Amino acid sequence: MNYDDAKTSARPFMKPLSTCIALVAAVMFFSCKQNIGTESKTPAAQYKVTVEKTSGGNVTVTPALPESGMVNKNTELTFTATMLGGYKFVKWEHNGADTGVTEPTYKLTVTQAVRIKAVFEVDGTPITKHTVTLTPPVNGTVTSVPEIPSDKQVADGTEITFTATAQSGYAVEKWTVSPNTALKTGGAEGSQTATITITADTTVKVKFKPTLTDQEKVEKAKEALQLSFQNGDTADNISSHRLNLPVNGLQGTKISWQSNGTNIIEIKKENEWSYGSITRPEENTQVTLTATITKGAASATKSFIVTVRGTNEDAVISAAEQAVRAIPSFMTKDTSPIQLRTKETVSVSNGSSSSSVEVEVTINWDANPAGVISVPNGTVTPHETEIKKVTLTATAKKGNAQTQKTIEVTVYPKNKEPDLQTVVANIINTIPAEIDADIQLPQAPSGYKLTWSSSNDSILKIEENSGYIETWDLVDRTVELTATLEKNAAGGKATKPKTLTIKARKQFRNGSDGSSYEFDGNKLTVHRVNGEPAAVYRVDINPTAKTITATLERLTYKDNSLMEPEEVAKQVFAEKEFPFNLQFSLLDLQQKTLVTLQDIKTITQQFPDQSNVTTDQELFERWIQMVLPEISYEEFSNKNAEEQSKLIKKALKSMQNSLYKESNMDENTPLTEAFVKMKENIKKSVTAHLEKKVKQVHIYQYRIEGDQLTFSGKPIPVSWYDF
Known part of the structure; x- marks a missing residue:
């Protein structure tokens, strides 16, 4: 049973305790399922x-x-x-x-x-011991070294160092040590640590205070808020169909979004995510996205100016490439004029409509040096004896968009028949030795036939004069690319091979949830949907077995940046310990002579989802009447303070009895002892999860389909609870 299972199994009258009581029982009995020196220019190690x-x-x-x-x-x-004695x-x-x-x-x-x-x-002689009590803190945790035993009995003269860790948004305010003579070092206002010497029964208490107002939290969230982009996009150049927009900010803030150009970026929601659905215009267009960050009644806004890339920008690039693709790589006296097309029609995606638009683009040509290939008619005038290299430049224009693409054409002389083997060698030498994208292959002029073949079509597939990377992998691979040049009318044949390296792909999509994977040497970073890193692994890749051996190095937890697993474990423990501290504080009210609803309110408002309980009647109905249904609020209100206190204590005792029963714990167990044991079990559970699951080396079977990386069985974890 996990913690959520335990929570849903809690009895109806325990509902107001939210996650606390059920979580206590689950952890108790189901945790198995769970600078000195001086400065110098080179600082000393x-x-x-x-x-x-x-x-x-x-x-x-x-x-x-x-x-x-x-x-x-x-x-x-x-x-x-x-x-010690x-x-x-x-x-x-x-x-x-x-x-x-x-x-x-x-x-x-x-x-x-x-x-x-x-x-x-x-050594066998009597040991004098004293009782050391650490009052459970609220809004933070306090640990001690050495740890205080469950019976709280500590040998006379023992030095104990207490360390206080505040929850996010809180800081240490005050230490209270009784007797105050026990305090040896630290313990000042705001101090993180206090060292005490035990010479008598001692009590230690730490009070935490809020460090930020809601408005300050909003301002910090505003400062940290940034947009993240997909597929290499930037704020000045967005061509994707979707822009992820966070709805949760730092310090527990909420974020909503508005667009001043809804025809281009429309704000939509999908489950817990907000995103901008993009319909690309013809021309580059700026859109202002405004985030409203809120926390309680506090709010702030932050605007981002982004530029959505116009379809014309893609159209001119595609048209220029399409224009030069039709140009042969060499010419002879026997070949026909080159067709220099002045118009190209290309298909371009316009974004969120999931459809393409046909765009006609104008092409202008230039030849350098001039006189060998004339423009725009493409007539070729070979030199009498010399080989000429001519650079043809296609300038594609559409609206405000413009781009250029060049190709070099070798023009052989009139009076010298080119050697086929030399020509094919020159052609294949223009192919790069390494590629990380599909490649356009040179063409031959009329009168010649140039064909291409790949030694492994499953890696690099040839279709006419294009080479397509058919499958990607996490490692570099090689194929042999062969060019075969033939001259018509039995003019002979020549071939030339070349070894190509297909570079490993660095980035992949996770099709199941929109997250992504990024490889850099032996490092793998898993990114969330919004592009933020969620986990970093050290990996060893076996391309033959298609396995990744992964060891976690860092991961995130909630609003934190990447941390080592041990640091996350501390965060997890602190979070799980928090409701126990509140629970103890609540049930410990039974020790007071007179308990009031205000005492209950002071503690319960710190429970999740309880801050909206504002009136005494709401408080009574949610925390007292749920346990004592026979008493109405009107009856309770008509009683004097002593009678009300008795009823509240009766409700608290009922809660405690239920907790003990759920935990199979003897009803006479002192409350403090029970909670010490439970916290020990939490720590053991978190430590076991860290050592046996999170830090263990895992092997994953992988599969690549296009730009999507998937795993057989359980995917690579990105959360503490995924392990």
């Missing part, structure tokens, strides 16, 4: 030094480590272990391995990243 704190003693480092733990290379550090020092460990050092002092010269651990064990 630095390495991370980590001291793994454990129960039984403390470790000091000389010189003291900075908060980042980064230390200059070749720095000598001295680690000193101090035993009831413990003895055993040894030092270096990166998990025994150092052989059993003295409480250990020296190390830093030459690489290192983890140092002092190992202690009980």
